[in-house]
Amino acid sequence: MTAITVLAGGVGGARFVRGLRQHLEQLDGIGAGGPSSITVVANTGDDLWLAGLRVCPDLDSLMYTLAGANDEVRGWGRVGESERVSAELTAYGVGWPWFTLGDLDLATHIARTSMLRDGLTLSEATERLTARWDLGVTLVPATDDEVETHVEVGDPVRELHFEEWWVRHRAALPARRFVQRGIETAAASPRALEAIAAADVVLVAPSNPVVSIGTILELPGMRAALSATGAPVIGVSPIIAGAAVRGMADACLAAIGVETSAAAVASHYGARSTGGLIDGWLVDDADAASLPALEAAGIRTAAVPLWMTDVAATAKIARDALALAT
Ligand code: GDP
């Protein structure tokens, strides 16, 4: 039994986990009784209350993508979606008109909110929601508490919810700082901590290093669990040749003073041998020149193609990440 725990954000994380699942299916079969298992610790910093409903964008991207129910063309949300309810909400002036919630997607948020109102934790609600689909992986939120990423912009300074900065303003307002509202009284979820402690390998998906992985890492208890686990921690670079592939991660990295490069993100995470996060770091072929410096910093590395163009290509990335763990 190989237990693999993955830290992941939404779309990038979901693509990676889909490839990892395919790799393990080819290798040994997966699921109940199978020799391998995958637990995904999902970012919840993008979560928000909207139109009275608890919306968890990254958990839902993971659930829809792994269920095969996602809209591949648009890149987010459900396939075959309609927007009748959203138009009604806009007519009532409820919600954000630029943050469309599809009808099928709304059912997820209604179901989740109903479960939370019944007293379930987000972990329990996620278990109930995902039971409907054949995901072949276990999804757990990084925290059961409401910790929401806000972005400080402008002069005079004002604070926006991350989704407003990202979706409405397309990350175009320079971010001064990211703030995790509610973190003082929060804790990493017990299920996430257990999955990290029990893992044979921990993988850090090629997700946004600041607002997906960074948000997970800042949760009280998370870094301690990652440094205590006996499992090697291997990351896959979300940056290829100095560019944030599909996304605006560069705007987030700039705000925390980290250069947009595979090597800079690796040193931002830091070598585990010197108190950081990672034992290994997989980079793209285009970044092969950074290998000697990373090795010298105590990080095992390899350079391979890192574009997650399709599931087969992503399965190879997952295989190569696991190879760094042994
Ligand atoms: P989000 O929560 O939906 O923003 O998704 P994630 O945080 O999980 O992932 C977004 C990040 O994935 C982007 O900022 C990119 O840096 C990275 N990414 C997207 N596509 C690829 C790819 O094909 N290869 C690699 N290596 N990284 C990618």
Ligand code: CA
């Ligand atoms: Ca996200």
